Amino acid sequence: MERKFYTLSQLSLIIKETFYTVFNTAIWIKAEINELYEHSNRNCYLELIEKDVIKDKIIAKFRAIIWGDRYYFLKKNFENVTGVSFGIGLSVLLKVNVEYNELYGVTLIVLDIDPSYTLGEWEQRRIEILRRLEKEGVISLNKELKIPDVTQNIALISSKIAAGCQDFIKHLLNNPYKFKYNITFYEASMQGEGVEKSIIDILDKIANKNYDVVVIARGGGSKADLAAFDSYRLAYHVCQFPIPIISAIGHERDYTVIDYVANTRAKTPTDAAAIIIEKTLNYWLSCTRFCEKIINYSQEIIYNQINKFSFFSNSILKSKSIIDKHILKIKNLSYSLKYTTKFIVNEQSSNFTNLSNKLSNATKTFFHTNNIALENNIKSLKKNLVNLFMLLNNKVVNYEKIINSHNPINVLRKGYTITYKNKKIIKSKSNLTQDDIITTKFYDGEVSSKII
Template sequence: MTMDTNGGCNALTLSQYAALIRNLVARDTNLRERWVTAELSDVRVANHCYMDLIEKDASGRTIAKIRATLWSNRYYLLNAKFRAATGANLQSGIKVMLRGSAIYHEQYGMSFNISDIDPRYTLGDMEQLRREILERLQKEGLLKLNGTRTMPLAPQRIAVISAAGAAGYGDFLNQLGGNPYGLVFYPVLFEATMQGERTAPTVISALRHIEMVADAFDCVVIIRGGGATTDLNGFDNLELARAVARCVLPVIVGIGHERDRTVLDEIAHTRVKTPTAAAEWLISHAADTLARIETLTRDIAGLAQSIISGSREQLSQLETRLHTTARQGLSNASQRLASIESLIPQLSRHCLQNAAQRLDNIVHRLPDAGRATLRLQRQKLDYFQQNLCSAATSGLQNATQRLDNIARLVKAYSPQATLARGYSLTLVNGHAVTDASQLSPGTSLTTRLAKGEFTSTVTAIENNI
């Protein structure tokens, strides 16, 4: 301890203060061998295993963080225990339950030394997340939506979402191409990351690209090979689940083994175990359709043969009946012709008698009809004569009146009438003057009035109008 410069109480050095903290932490039994739940972050192995333990709130904001250490003599043992239960190594992003003690070091600060792990917590957390997502999808009406998409009887145009170099994708192609029926499939790869944090966004992006050309495909297949259970965590994602549920094409999922089930397995149209199983499912459906087509072809051929055979028999019967019917028809027709032939003379006499009677009636009515027609025509001539005289008289009166009107107009607009209203007519050499520019000083003018005329001489000209 040292004295301060003012002679006051003693002050601790930083190392002394840190040592006090270390001793307090070491003596506190509540900080020893306690079970703690947290999310692993920044996990790295360099003989020993170092990591950060973090806790996030509902919004994803980190609210607590502490360094943690798993010494090599415990790391390999606990990692093997965790892998045996979950199928995955300790890695960033998973939630765990760890047992350990708080340690404070003067140089490195506070840390958590891990002594044990309970894998059941991790498995339970993953299952809880799946249940929450499925409940949300159920409320949104999306849980069974993709299952309602119509799967073609023989889907051959396949949009595949997988990693390009993945063994599972290769197994899928080999199984399709080597099918024993010689069936042809047309798979197109839409590449995506199939594990880790980029799984959900890359698979969603692939689905969006597929939907832009959805008419070119019959279905979507999402596949990856087996692996750690926690490798499938990327498929337990709400947004990815929504994208798969809403996909306009039926989706087949083969992303794990029998014991690995994800949210996508619950919402996809069809769930199979592995990529190979997905290929076998497609081959089986196409083969079943081919078999049904072949069966229908045989049935149609047999039915056609039966119809043809029956038709031939019917034609033979009809041919026999036709000869009999034709002979009977000819015999009946001959009888009817004979009957008609015998009736012709009698019918002819009857028709002639009727015609003669009608002619006699016309001859008797003809004089009366002629006289009536002549009377009618005389009446029409009398009527026309009367109307013609009236019309001629009226026409002459109208024409006379119009001529009188025209005469009055001609008189009203005559030159003499115009002069009588106060106007005058100026002449030069007997011609009327209408433009002052035609005159020059000294020109002799004759001005005619309604009564008389006089002579004048031009002295000046003005063109102001």
């Protein structure tokens, strides 16, 4: 059996016939711009994709062309409406003709772009993020924090090249009240894909530091650049950040998710600075008011006290004059007393002197007289004493003589002896018998003898 086959051109022809029975009119398609190339011939070549949001995987891909004359108008219109430059990453609604070409396959020829769809898409995404945050119960956490009355230490997350960053610093530091602020600058990517990661990294780094407030400043830019701030992960971090955050990301009309969840939303970085300054100013003013109140109250108290005191001091002055009078009187009295006393004392003292002289003389005379008498007395006493002792002595001597004359020893000396028998004096011979032992006492000793 002979095989039947088609040439490629025959196949193309078949496909083309089938193709155009289906795609005989233009259709609207929804897609994301994955690649964009503006050719020098002014045509715009696009790669459109559809992503599986959950798996983050491309599940469909088409080539598309916007012809040069049309591209210029469509781009201009899109950018006017959305405020975003037409480019990669945008989600767009396109009116296309689906064309098939033998050489290039299927190509979408873009006839129209609906910019309101893109806007709505963003809005939708934003709403979804906010809903999720609300569901998770974190949406108002940063809002519930209180920015201190006096903000001193400020962390500024921005990009050096962002105009808003310089606006913020200039406005804050050149404040007319000369308030002092410490700004610590943290460089972050403020546009493109790096925004989310770089800001989250900084937030993680400074969460434990001693800042009063964190300002995320950007300042202007296209809407598409702002889309980076419509990030769930970034918003989630901002919500739960322990320090109040002021978002100053866009211009007046631009809102991002971060603006919704941050503690305070400033329209612009300059506005953020103004908010901080105003807070400080209010505090300063309330302090000043307190000061004034304190001054007023204390003045009032002082005046009251002064009034009281002046009343007292008047009465004190009065009493002082009375006292002065009394003092004068007392002085006069004391003067006269002094002089009178002196006079009396002088008089008395001269009297005393006279008296004492007299007394002394009298005493002297008295003593002199008496002394002589005394001396005389002593003399006669002495004489009498000598006599007395002589008398007494004579008496004793007399007795002595008598005693001596009777002393038996004197008799013994004369040759008498005394005879004892058995220590008894023998006065008669009848008291003695033969063989009696007798003792004979002489003046100079004794002898014993026997009676024959």
